[in-house]
Amino acid sequence: MSGGVFIKTLVVVGHPQIEDSSTQQFLKEAAKLPDVTWHSLTGFDVNVTAEQTLIKQADRLVLQFPLYWYAAPAILKNWLDQVLTRHFAYPDATGGLIGKELGTVVTLGSPARNFAAGASEGYSLSQVMTPFQALAHKLQMSFLPTFAVDQFGYQSDEKKAGLLIQYQRYLTQVRLGHFNDQANWLVDRLTKQIAAAPEKKRQQLTLILEQLKNNQATLEDLQMNLKMIQDMEDS
């Protein structure tokens, strides 16, 4: 892990028709952040050494793909099969992924609520993602909760704005799910925005920042703040 609030993240995107996917284009824009490398796979030919170098430079490896038949598309599976050689990946060999985090971002064609026992898909997303959890276990990585994006095309602009922030946090926040880190992540993000903002926005952002720093932020406040930030960015 790097020393600051931000960590280095490699997003490996496996989508056979990424140019046609409005979801992936949206996420690609959202991923334009410091310390995030967006790496979209283009075919089945893989430069193993180059890919392993990319992995080595990252603290967090995020595999991002549309769920095809409850698994990664072949283009991403091929990448895993080729790049994670025994020598590079196995902890009793080089152990090149030990201590890193493994995240998964999956886009779903059907509502996330359908993934449950008794619902139409019949199995939870956690169950379906077991192979990735087992991979993290094998390579001594920390497995992060899967970030699911369902039915992006049907989401309101407000929901999409929230999704953008949540996705950015998923890519970059240290210790996902810890409240203090969520606050720290926001403080860091706001500080950078204030430096770059025009005068009008700077005052608003500074107010929010002070509120955060004074530890008066509750989770609901934070969520309101997230929305405010987004609205400002859109304006």
Next chain:
Amino acid sequence: MSGGVFIKTLVVVGHPQIEDSSTQQFLKEAAKLPDVTWHSLTGFDVNVTAEQTLIKQADRLVLQFPLYWYAAPAILKNWLDQVLTRHFAYPDATGGLIGKELGTVVTLGSPARNFAAGASEGYSLSQVMTPFQALAHKLQMSFLPTFAVDQFGYQSDEKKAGLLIQYQRYLTQVRLGHFNDQANWLVDRLTKQIAAAPEKKRQQLTLILEQLKNNQATLEDLQMNLKMIQDMEDS
């Protein structure tokens, strides 16, 4: 399903280096049975219509592959991604797989006992295979228990002989796991062997057949018989 004791089975084999795999060569020999089609994938180019025709002709679809990172290798995943089009596969469209059986034959590099909570792999094979179970659920197929072949290279000849019979049953026996069908499967198999056998073997086989038909067979008898058949085939 076909009317007799045997059913039509399509074995789709996805192994990137199948010629180097002694396990797959062994299974290929074992699969030389009536009503079994062995279909080994050779690359990422897929003739979707031809593959769909193969599926239509089968009662049982068996996906056979080495477990790579707790999932199918890319060559097989690509086949699934390409061939199971929404139009062909979804029950609310053509529903081309409704009522068929889905089997999975996986070869493991590590012992099967390692696949358990608390063991070195950390997850059961059933957990790992959830995506295939979900696939069967989605397409209204019957999901068969996974047939696992672990550490084939270390197995004794006797174990390999047993494996051969179990694998042949997995490919061809109606209603796997039902004792009566196991007996019927043997009766059918023996009847065919008797017709083709030289005189010396024919008498032995006929004795076994009579025993089976008289319903005196217990599971232990059956297992002994299986071994005897195998010994005769080897002699």
